[in-house]
Amino acid sequence: MSSTALKARQWRGWLFVAPFIVVFALVFLAPIGYAFGLSLFRDQAFFGGTTFVGADNYTQVLADPKFWESFRRVLVFLAVQVPIMLVLALIAALAIDSARLHAAGFFRVVIFLPYAVPAVVAALMWGFIYGDHFGLAADLNHLLGRDVVKPLSDNWMLASIGNVVTWEFVGYNMLIFYSALKVIPGELFEAAAIDGAGAFRTVFSIKLPALRGAIVIATIFSIIGSFQLFNEPNIMRTLVPNVIGTFYTPNMYAYNLSFGGQQYNYSATVAIVMGVITAIIAYVVQLRGTRREL
Structure with missing residues (x-):
């Protein structure tokens, strides 16, 4: 192939990927670049306008107690809520994948259905359930004659939000695990049956090792989602308003x-x-998961 034909072929390839590159630059690179540019300036309170301050804003963030308090809160949320959610999703996927569960298709749709509910609607719905004076919690307290259930209190607020997020995303992660289970070669199960492996041995020796990649992906998505906690x-x-600042x-x-x-700024x-911070933690989790898989 001549050099002229090779160059023409390369240009055709660039033409095919050009729409993606343009969209990627406009919706991803440009906003990041603009935000980074904003972070290098600071408003002048008395004189108006902005002035270049370099890394001063970053130094201020790293010493900001409000930022670190909010960061520690989502870190606790991640450490508690994510394992519970993934374990529930894994149990649901294994149960639906097994041949012993009747109406597996029905349960798959029911568990996945909360994910189809918009986050705003889910937060509003659970907010009314949690209400101290008008929700299900208020009805239970009225029935018991005392304030026993207080999901909107300061001590229980983070757990209440975790319950909402778990309700929303168990079905999503269940579908990831279930899809990974369906591509496991049937020969492995046949060999396990010949060797006399029971249901639990099959789960721990075949299914869980095959799910390692899907678990890593679901964990990374959940970490990113936890650090992005906002709607709920x-x-x-x-x-x-006195509990959630x-x-x-x-x-x-x-x-x-x-x-x-x-x-x-x-x-x-x-x-x-x-x-x-989110990118670093997600990368570390992916790196460790990939090494274990290899």
Whole structure:
């Protein structure tokens, strides 16, 4: 093939990928670049306009107690809620995949259905259930004659939000695990049956090892989702503003700094710092999961 024909062929390839490159640059690279540019400036309170401050905003974020309080909160949320959600999703996928569960298709749809509910609607629905004066919790307390169930209290608020998120995303992760189970070669199960392996031995020796990649993917998605926690606490804040503050999560902190306090530069800095932290943690989890798989 001549050099002219080779160059023409390469240009055709670039033409095919050009639409993706343009869209990727506009919706991904450009916003990140713009946010990073904002983070290098600071508003001048008395003189107006902005001034270049370099890394001063990043230094301020790293010393900001509100940021670290919100970060520790979502870290606790991640450490508790994500394992519970993934274990429930794994149990559901294994149960549906087994031949012993009747109406498996029905249960698969029912478990997945909450994921189809918009996050705003789910938060509103559970907020009414949690209500101290008008919801199911209030009815239970009235029945018991005392305030026993208080999901919107300061001590239970994070767990209540975790319950909402778990309800929403168990079905999504169940579908990831179930899809991975369906591609396991049938020869492995036949060999296990010949060797006399029971149901539990098959699960631990065949199914769980085959699910390792899917578990890593679901874990990474869940980590990213935990650090992006916003809809549920932001909507429930209208019910308990004294419990859920403006910096309850890092995303809420960045949102309220920008739209409530007009501090766009500092808000962009908080968003970039959280993005870097999330990317690092997700990469470490992926790296460890890949090494174990190899």
